[in-house]
Amino acid sequence: MSLYLGFDCSTQSLTAIVLDATDARARVVFESSLQFDTALPQYRTRHGVLPPPGTGVTGVPGVAVSSPLLWADALDTMMARVARGVDLRHLQAIAGSAQQHGSVYMNDSAVSTLGNLDVRRAPGEQLAGCLSRAVSPIWMDSSTTVECDEIARAVGGASVLAARTGSRAFERFTGPQIRRFYKNDPRAFAATDRIHLVSSFLASLLAGRHAPVDPGDASGTNLMDLETNAWWPPALEATAPSLARKLPPIAPSWTIVGEVSRYWRERHGLPPARVVAWSGDNPCSLIGTGLVREGLIAVSLGTSDTVFGLMPEPRVDRGGTGHVFGAPTGGYMALTCFANGSLAREGIRDAFGLTWSDFSAMLASTPAGNRGRVLLPWFDPEITPAVSVPGIRRYGLAADDGPGNVRGVVEAQMMSMALHSRWMGVEVKTIHATGGASANREILQVMADVFDAGVSQLAVENSACLGAALRARHADALASGQRLSWDDVVRDVVSLAPWAPGPPGPPGPSGAPKASGRFEPDPSRAAVYRELLGLYAACEAHALGR
Numbered sequence: 001m002s003l004y005l006g007f008d009c010s011t012q013s014l015t016a017i018v019l020d021a022t023d024a025r026a027r028v029v030f031e032s033s034l035q036f037d038t039a040l041p042q043y044r045t046r047h048g049v050l051p052p053p054g055t056g057v058t059g060v061p062g063v064a065v066s067s068p069l070l071w072a073d074a075l076d077t078m079m080a081r082v083a084r085g086v087d088l089r090h091l092q093a094i095a096g097s098a099q100q101h102g103s104v105y106m107n108d109s110a111v112s113t114l115g116n117l118d119v120r121r122a123p124g125e126q127l128a129g130c131l132s133r134a135v136s137p138i139w140m141d142s143s144t145t146v147e148c149d150e151i152a153r154a155v156g157g158a159s160v161l162a163a164r165t166g167s168r169a170f171e172r173f174t175g176p177q178i179r180r181f182y183k184n185d186p187r188a189f190a191a192t193d194r195i196h197l198v199s200s201f202l203a204s205l206l207a208g209r210h211a212p213v214d215p216g217d218a219s220g221t222n223l224m225d226l227e228t229n230a231w232w233p234p235a236l237e238a239t240a241p242s243l244a245r246k247l248p249p250i251a252p253s254w255t256i257v258g259e260v261s262r263y264w265r266e267r268h269g270l271p272p273a274r275v276v277a278w279s280g281d282n283p284c285s286l287i288g289t290g291l292v293r294e295g296l297i298a299v300s301l302g303t304s305d306t307v308f309g310l311m312p313e314p315r316v317d318r319g320g321t322g323h324v325f326g327a328p329t330g331g332y333m334a335l336t337c338f339a340n341g342s343l344a345r346e347g348i349r350d351a352f353g354l355t356w357s358d359f360s361a362m363l364a365s366t367p368a369g370n371r372g373r374v375l376l377p378w379f380d381p382e383i384t385p386a387v388s389v390p391g392i393r394r395y396g397l398a399a400d401d402g403p404g405n406v407r408g409v410v411e412a413q414m415m416s417m418a419l420h421s422r423w424m425g426v427e428v429k430t431i432h433a434t435g436g437a438s439a440n441r442e443i444l445q446v447m448a449d450v451f452d453a454g455v456s457q458l459a460v461e462n463s464a465c466l467g468a469a470l471r472a473r474h475a476d477a478l479a480s481g482q483r484l485s486w487d488d489v490v491r492d493v494v495s496l497a498p499w500a501p502g503p504p505g506p507p508g509p510s511g512a513p514k515a516s517g518r519f520e521p522d523p524s525r526a527a528v529y530r531e532l533l534g535l536y537a538a539c540e541a542h543a544l545g546r
């Protein structure tokens, strides 16, 4: 029997998926999630974010931090659940996915603590003494505009930085975050021995020693040279002193970091399974949505909404909106990220006291195009387009019109994604939809109509976690000297429908599309959105003062 375990440590939750690849046909045999706010209430997070005064930075606009100890304890709680649900004696390898850009700051006691955790105690309390910074800035943080400018200027401008690292400087990226920490607390920065990303921190915890970062996640720092997959010295120098010594090495996504440490073996009865390098949630989602070939895109509807696809060459977005990241296949991926995803949908739902089925019913009963009325759902600072002062904007739409606002938020999200992913140069025919809100049929129909493309709904909503489990399988095969192509890795578990167009077949093993999981665009509604996109773009430009 060959089992593979994947984790996804996202903004609000931690998920585990176990894949059984004993036979030629791999299938998901276990899936479970926990929400940070409710499963670990002692950390007092709200939607996975520490509220002031826990942040110690009360009143600083744009700051968003969480706790690395929370993530460590969540991993422990979930591991106990997995060990109860599955016979782990046959576990071959573990890999993981984590929210991108977040950073964890550890002092030099981490090396010995990671290797000698007391099996009777949870990891969080034991790791507290290893942190040189109690909190981790996460991807929702938008407080580093000044540092972004400083770094870009020092390396020769935004376009130089983008050409080299795949992105212009973005507030949430790790480099600007590190620079801000260095400027605000130079002593704590000096006491920092290792700066991990969330992904490499959790891989280190599993392996009992410092793990490398993979190019997928390292490219979300503004510090990695895309061409060499190594840290780029001019960016390091522009960011903070001695940074080269503090960052983990960058290693291919299929690197075996080590074996599961004694702590996990004794605490949860794990075998000495291989620990594979973790990656970011979007790179893992690329695998979990089956996008191992170019020309397809996926839309992930999670806390952040993202549009992404595989890219053969690193073609950087000239407009400065999107990113080029390393892909876990060894190539590249294009991505555009939108901060106002699920919390904006929830914001509208809650404002009108709706259930999700009310929300869907309103979407179904309102006309495509919302009679030309537009809502810009910038509840929080937005990444795409860059909006630093949040606030909902409405054009021709009354604030108390429930159905109009419901349609307004979904249409705005879809139109913004369609508009701001054009730089990828993909003629979109099929979209793989993933993330929590991809369970909502009415939302997916709007997606199909706005993009004028078919939408395939995958049965496993958490494609990042599925991608992590698939990466574990791929890396384990490579390490055992077997050749396993990416097509083979995803074949049984993720839908291949886009390569075999036609009506969806019966539901296959876990990842295949649900029987009803294919949405086709309606030509008359698609025509409405073709017209409306210009109006939407004009509203965006107006709201941005252009």
Ligand code: XUL
Residues within 6 Å of the ligand: 010, 011, 098, 099, 100, 101, 139, 172, 220, 280, 281, 282, 304, 305, 306, 337
């Ligand atoms: C991607 C991004 C988010 C996070 C959170 O650049 O910031 O999608 O990875 O999931």
